[in-house]
Amino acid sequence: MIEVMLFVAAALRISVPYALAAVGATFSERGGVINIALEGIMLNGALGYVLGAWVSNDPWFGLLAAVAAGILTALLHAVVTVRFQADQITSGLGINLLAAGLTRFVLHAVFHSSSNSERVVGFPRLPIPGLENLGTIASVVGSPLVLIAVVLVVLGQGLLFRTVFGLRLRSVGEHPEAAASLGLHVRGYRFGGVILSGVLAGTAGAWLASEQHSFTDGMTGGRGYIAIAAMIVGKWSPTGAAAACLLFGAAEALQITLQGSAFPSELLQMLPYLVTMLALAGFIGRAHPPRALGTPFDPEKA
């Protein structure tokens, strides 16, 4: 029983940053902008958290700094791809390289180390009634960021599919010319979608850094790409993406549990990527990306 509990707690803990970033990705992509930059946004968010928490000794200020770093990074992606209509995938890769270099550069300049920052505060755990005796579970579920993540998944689903903003954002990603002809400010909505992804991926970075109480070089370790994969498997919906994140998180938790045993954990490591490729090829139900995904919108031509 205790093993199961530990496993669930581990899976949940791993899924949190995936889910935050994946929900962020749905906003960017539903508006028509591919956001490979999630990895870099998350990394900058993690550094933002550590710098914020380091100067203030307050995790909430750290979160604020992480979100600010996420927004700034996402804004760069939006300016390059929406304002200047440059290639979205290349911009994302460039931003990821920039974040990798920039965070290490700042690490050097501020903490005089090429690999890690000083230790900073994390989030205090909330007491959850009824869970006090459940140790690890309580320690994961009781994190305010986990509660925030759950709320954001539900809110994200509502915002995208139940509000005027969501409808308009999706229309801008499906058929920007039609949206423009109805008087919508296409670029404005696309900026909005990308920036929302920055808020969420920045928060994901804050979770990673606050759990670890420090920043380490390259600490996102490809999680941004997993988040994009989860969003695809979840068919571009926040709840679907979150479900895929739980699946990926469970696979990773299992992999950690089996590490050192004779079972080849590398095979489990491949699972998220294989599932994503199968989903893309249409073996797990057809997933339709937004129709104008990846296509820049030129207001002069509309």
Added chain:
Amino acid sequence: MTLPGRPALLRAAAPVLAIVLAFAAGALFVLAIGENPLAIYGLMLHETLGTGYGLGQTLFKATPLVFTGLAVALGFRAGLFNIGAEGQLYLGAFAAGLTGIAVAGLPPLLALPLCLIAAALAGAAWGGIPGVLKARFGAHEVINTIMMNFIAFALVSFAGRWVFQPATVRTAEIAPAAVLPRLSDFLPQLRGSPANLSLLLGLGVAVLAGALLFRTRRGYELRVVGLNAPAAQYGGVSIGRAQLGAMALSGAVAGLGGTNFVLGYKHFFELGFSGGAGFLGIAVALVGRNHPVGVILAALVFGALGHGGMVINQRVPKELVDILEAIVILFAIVLQTGFERLARRIA
């Protein structure tokens, strides 16, 4: 009077301007930590291109970028974005390493080609899978090649359980017959640098890629599919076959890039050897405008940057180079998009 070449000049100017602007922006980072940008850039220039050893290091760093840059460029020409050069390079190097061990006892004239074929085939297979998925199911190659990168890393780690030396992440040494000689064996000025004949192989592949693209029917078909797929189909070109061919070829070229480290430098395969050369290939193709000549020039620039980080590290964190490379990429795509429109307007 018409002004021939003005649009072409404008298009070629974008990457050059991007590099200049990136160095200007990078100067702010150097200033921020209290160093003199001109002194730092001067040091970088001298230690990469001003000495024989520096030049050799630059050529060594540029070598895998020639391969991966060509690989990405070949994909781009067919309208495909191969982000998987990293994984293809990885598997190509792994295959070259394993073959290099297996050919012990064979003469070099047999051992070397076998290693090259193995590297190319491994890369081609890894590029070909997303190619099949694209051609057969319409699955987007960008996401699939990213996934294939991660699968390649996991697969090599998995296979390492059997082939890595105990308690290491490297294979045994390859047979002497499979070793690519160093350039310093012929040019003593480059002494001490690991630049090797893999560079000449890369230049040869560049010539072949240029000939294929611009002098053959297959290459023409590949480019037409990239420029206007419906028109290509109307003209009788099989889009699926061209896409699959382009991806497999792209993967083969990236796979051959593994020879630089495995056959030319360390003489074994080691996890994490690539240093992101596959990803930088995207930047090289972008700055080189998907042309073999441009790719070679861009590979030299990025190769010099790669070694340049090492030489300034005493005074400025070497990560300055990553920042410079990233800014080059971002400026290059923004300028390219803007200049392309301008070129069309004045054409």
